[in-house]
Amino acid sequence: MKRIVVDPINRIEGHLRVEIKVNEATGKVEDALSSGTAWRGIELVLKGRDPRDAWLFAQRICGVCTTVHALACLRAVEDALGIQIPKNANYMRNIIAASQMIHDHIVHFYHLHALDWVSPVAALKADPAATAALQNTVLEKYSLKFEGPIAFDTNAYAKDFPKATTAYFREIQNKIKNIVESGQLGIFAAQYWDHPDYSILPPEAHLMAVAHYLNMLDRQRDLVTSHLVFGGKNPHPHYIVGGMPCSISMNDMNASVNTERLALVGTSVDLAIDLVNSFYIPDVLVIGDLFIKAGHVDGGGLAGKRVLSFGDFPEERYSGISNGDYFNNLLVRSNGVVENFGEGVDRAAFYPLEGKDLSDPAVLAEGVEHAWYNYPEASKDLHPWSGITSPQYTGPKEGTKTAWKYLDEAGKYSWIKTPKWNGKMVEVGPLAKYIIVYTKVKKGFLQQPTWAEKFMVDQIEAVSKLLNMPPEKWMPTTVGRTAVRGLDAQLNAYINKYFLDKLINNIKAGDTTVANTNTWDQANWPKEARGVGLHEAPRGGLSHWVTIKNGKIDNYQAIVPSTWNACPRDTNAGYGAYESSMIETKVKIAEKPLEILRVVHSFDPCLACATHLYDGQGKELSVVRTDPYL
Template sequence: MKRVVVDPISRIEGHLRVEIKVDEATGKVEDALSSGTAWRGIELVAKNRDPRDLWAFVQRICGVCTSTHALASLRAVEDALGIKIPKNANAIRNIMHSCLDVHDHIVHFYHLHALDWVSPVAALAADPAKTAQLQNDILNTYNVSGLAPADLESSSSAYPKEFPKATTAYFGAVQAKIKKIVDSGQLGIFSAQWWDHPDYNILPPEVHLMGVAHYLNILDRQRDIVIPHVIFGGKNPHPHYIVGGMPCAISMDDMNAPINTARLAAVDQSISLTKDLVNYFYLPDILAIGKIYVQAGKVDGGGLSKKRALSYGDYPDEPYTGIADGDYHRKNIVRSNGVVENFALGVDKATFINLEGKDFMDPQYLSEEVDHSWFEYPNGTKTLHPIDGVTDPKFTGPKTGTKEKWEFLDEDNKYSWIKSPTFKGKACEVGPLAKYIVVYTKVKQGILKDPTWAEQMIVRQIDTVSQVLGVPAHVWMTSTVGRTACRALDAQVAATISQYFYNQLVANIKAGDVAVADTTNFDPNTWAPESKGVGLVDAPRGGLGHWIHIKDGRSANYQCIVPSTWNACPKTTAGEHGAYEDSMIDTKVKIADKPLEILKAIHSFDPCLACATHLYNKKGEKIVSVNTDALCK
């Protein structure tokens, strides 16, 4: 039995260490540990602040998923204060959220995950002419652009389509560029990988060349996806918001207005381009690679998704009165809220457990444990609901080595700066795969009696991919390939959701409604002395929750359970592994010292440890204080 350490895991946001115990004779992983190696102190930053400002502070938890933390914070504060935003603000927030979903997924695959599947070194053996033919074949074979409702397709768009290039000259030029990089010995953006690993032989050289070409294509075009953030929020990353709605005034007559006809046209163009990038680059690439892997029997890495998947639901069709009161979940067009157990047995044998409204404020449903985390709770408490959460560090160091230079983690005690969230005391996987498992189960079992267009689209996507791959949904979905594919499918739905809410926004403006914010309850003098709220977002990486306790106009307590907290967590009090750990245990390794399969499995979650961790001053000193209140004397 060999113990292998990968630290840090590269091509992720943040700092992650994993350790596996692998039987070198069989490649079986007997045990695995996941450790976030830096502390997230944002909860302490948020304490005692003005709740109206918190979205701007907590948004800085992450620079990749940019606006999701702001949205969760806004929803938490508005839930606590009973604020209902205008219809236009709801549509704008949904457009920004959905375009961020697509941007995050596309950047994740091409620039963080693709090099686990394709190799620039292997691309040098490709025939450019055969690559051009392959590109055309893939576009014809894996064209799944017709799964959205007809009225949300871009067939009438005035903007040109964005198709992948498919000529011998083009791929020859890309190959020459790659060769120059490889021959220099300075791989740059293609560095830090085991290019001699046998897994790279699963795909033909032409797929490698096509994949690297698309890596470079998307590197140039990905910025256009988030134009709605710039238009509606003023910038990206970290666009602007306001409690009660949005800060962007609308006028179709004033060409200097933040939102006018020209800027709406720019949003329309961005959405059209985004759908093309998903339909003609992202999804065909994923399906072409996925089919080869599934045919080769590579359907491992599913881990916890086989046992328990959790999602929150999102995209309210209309403004809602609150989250804790249940109205948010009633209004959503993606009602993925709930937990599905044992999906790997088949969708008909899976068990669904509902999760909505008041459940999110109930410690019997959600809590966080710290038995294996470098934190402690007062008076020996084992578990706390986030509304009562405590962020008190207790670093104990590794099992062997020193606190400054670790050798191996202490699997029997504390070994991570990430807490362990649980649903009814059990670990769950979150993310696009979990969302798709929940929606598919709810529709197929008749739990959703009248599925929305978005839910119907998700079911059509899954059934279509099952036909393409030639295996049932519960087989391909609960794997590393499936987790990667569901992220691409989620991007397609998100791009369509952008179109849906853009159409809704335009129709509403045409009807004469230009309101973007309701500031009736913006003044703290209108607030109750004490209130509590929860803000939920199905973020690109999965279920994101922010909880706030407001007292006397300030934030008395603020806690977040982010997707990477769910997935990257250490073992629970009951000894159950988190999603990263379980996926590694469910993955076979060919070469122990070069565990590319483990990187594939971990990267398929799109780890964002910046969301799960944050740096801190180890002396506990106050570093700087910035007063954002212009009226403060």
């Protein structure tokens, strides 16, 4: 048995350490732990602050998913104070959220995850002419021909389309060759390029994918134009409790939102559709198909056993979240839990997640058995409205508190708490959302699916036909988790179009209201209030929980997707999603655990969301260099 440490996991946001015990004879991972290695203190930063400012601070939980924590925070405060936002604000927020989803998925696949599947070194062996031919074949076989619900298309033609010429790929190959021969791999450094898994793809696929990697570096910034127009900037666009801060005028060319700027948003929306349909979907499906054919159907972990989602994209205004009205108004009604999907949809069990469940500590709670926090009753989990952020760092099993060798799997070993649904571990994320919607539709829980839900089912069935494999076999795997992110990007590209159309039509009808300020004055607030904000973020179900007393935040807790997935184990509930997925993944070379990087990256880890370090005096505590070349 060999114990392997990967610290830090590179190409993620934040600080993550994993340790595995590998049986070198079989390649089986016998045990695994995942550790968030920095403390998130944002809850303490928010305590005592004005709830109207909370979104501005909460948004800084992460620097990659920029807007998602602001949206969840706004929804929590508005839920607590009973604020309904105007139609325009709801449409704008949905457009910002969908744009973020597409941007996040594209950046994740190409720039954070692709190098687990694709090698620039292997691309040097490719024939540029054969690569051009492969590009055309991939577009023919692996494109999913779906359309959204909007009848008109403002895009005259597909302006961004993969190049398929010998000269183009030869030029890309020459650039890669210069980088490799220089000995300074730069963005391609720190990877196991001699790992045998890189031989699964032909050299031409490596060259094609690296070219697209570079394409997306250039184009991704134009996907978030809606953040600039409606929120003033990216990252971290601006909001206001009660709506949006941007004025609308179709006559004033200095207005935040006018005909010219709506046209800019429209161009960005069309670009997203082009990039997803012509690059992302074909690339992720051809890679997935080749890996599935090579027998890579592991890494499912909790995905086939238990998944959770909150649902999202309210079509119109709703009266609140904790009262359940939010769930009655969603375009994607994935709210709920599905168990045993891996046994087939017929044997899968669905459990709804409704308003009454949000306040029930038996349904949603967090524990700290293996987390570096202290609860008054160590063995008792707490509902997030009663959550406590009290650090209790105990150090590693071997080594010192500042120089770890091995963490203590029998004791505390992570700065991430352990959230549970009905006392059980769950996986969250796009894969969870798709599993739940597919199960609900197939088992008759959604008698009249929305266009988006039908779109999701059609996507799953198209991929199942392409792979010649039922959904329960390919979805709960590392490949499936990665592929479904591409499907989710395609869905959100058309959701973007859908809500932009609703926004334009509402403005045409004469409505230019963007904010409800009727309860802005604290004199109109109750002395005590509490609320929850839900959002289906790029990495999965996100919830922010706030209690307000005498106009100030009395307690604030955030259960983020990476808290659900990266959490440490629990004596009664078992392993979390990261840990169980690593245990279900075989490793060919213990010292070069590429398979572990691939399965962990498939979750799109965002540990800045799960962990934060904060010093009240503003002192620099330490600087951690995660790049060995710095």
